[in-house]
Amino acid sequence: MTVLITGGENSLSLELKKIYSNALIPTKELDLSNKANIESFFKKNKFDTIIHNESLLNVRLCEDEKELALKVNVTHTKNLVDVLQNKNCNIQFLHISTPCIFDGFDGMYAESSPAKPVNFYGQTRLMAEKEVSKLSNYSILRTNYVSKEKWPYPKAFSDRFGTYLFPKQVAQGIYDIQTDGKKGIIHIVGDRKISMFELAKIMTPEIQSMTIDDYFGPPLTMDMSLDSKKWKKYTISIE
Numbered sequence: 421m422t423v424l425i426t427g428g429e430n431s432l433s434l435e436l437k438k439i440y441s442n443a444l445i446p447t448k449e450l451d452l453s454n455k456a457n458i459e460s461f462f463k464k465n466k467f468d469t470i471i472h473n474e475s476l477l478n479v480r481l482c483e484d485e486k487e488l489a490l491k492v493n494v495t496h497t498k499n500l501v502d503v504l505q506n507k508n509c510n511i512q513f514l515h516i517s518t519p520c521i522f523d524g525f526d527g528m529y530a531e532s533s534p535a536k537p538v539n540f541y542g543q544t545r546l547m548a549e550k551e552v553s554k555l556s557n558y559s560i561l562r563t564n565y566v567s568k569e570k571w572p573y574p575k576a577f578s579d580r581f582g583t584y585l586f587p588k589q590v591a592q593g594i595y596d597i598q599t600d601g602k603k604g605i606i607h608i609v610g611d612r613k614i615s616m617f618e619l620a621k622i623m624t625p626e627i628q629s630m631t632i633d634d635y636f637g638p639p640l641t642m643d644m645s646l647d648s649k650k651w652k653k654y655t656i657s658i659e
Contacts, residue, residue, distance in 0.1 A: 421442075422443070424444045425473055426474040428445065431568070436595075439592070444467060459503055468512060470514065471594060471598075476493055479640065482638075483539060483541070493547070494551065497552060501551050505555070513552065513557060515560050517548070518564065520545060523537070523641070528583075530646075531562075531650055539641070540638070558603065559605075563609065564582045564646065565586055565587055571624040574627070575630040575634070576619070581615050581616070581645050582613070583614075585654055586656060589610070594608065604650075607648040608648075608651065609645075
């Protein structure tokens with residue numbers, strides 16, 4: 421089996437590469453803004469599965485640069501979907517999505533929970549999901565993970581929550597779901613709900629806490645915790 425992984429060599433893609441040793445992770449060779457380029461890449465390379473792992477994640481940037489957010493998060497996904505539909509092929513398409521398609525008021529959202537994003541980032545990710553759902557052989561995998569490295573900020577929210585994982589566990593979840601052949605919307609979740617501050621302390625013990633009252637910027641999804649009625653849960657581990 422050969423897998424195409426979009427999004428470049430980010431932390432999740434690199435963990436996926438450890439599992440799918442012959443995976444293709446193109447950078448300059450594949451331009452998702454250009455359908456002709458996508459079609460050409462598909463002709464030159466053979467693969468059975470696509471793991472679409474490209475997105476513009478920065479909430480503030482998405483709010484400030486809406487055209488860019490739409491291009492990366494929606495148009496690139498639509499271009500891939502359109503090419504696959506035109507080819508009339510049955511390539512397995514796994515799309516990595518986010519809990520930020522929910523409003524964050526309650527938490528522990530299941531696959532069937534109604535989507536209601538509170539910021540433009542979440543809106544674009546929900547729009548991308550709708551494009552992916554046009555395919556016949558798709559899985560939308562919502563998850564919430566951070567790279568296993570020093571926390572990039574001096575403080576972390578004590579009042580934002582998630583069922584967080586590190587890339588290694590998410591990659592394993594993707595592999596498990598892909599090999600099982602499960603389709604539709606599936607949540608890859610950690611087995612416990614923790615605050616962002618608790619998460620940051622795992623990597624950076626000296627991290628300081630903050631609350632939403634200390635924050636100025638676009639609306640944030642406060643409770644990003646996910647539940648799953650369709651799949652098993654994973655234990656967060658720094659090993």
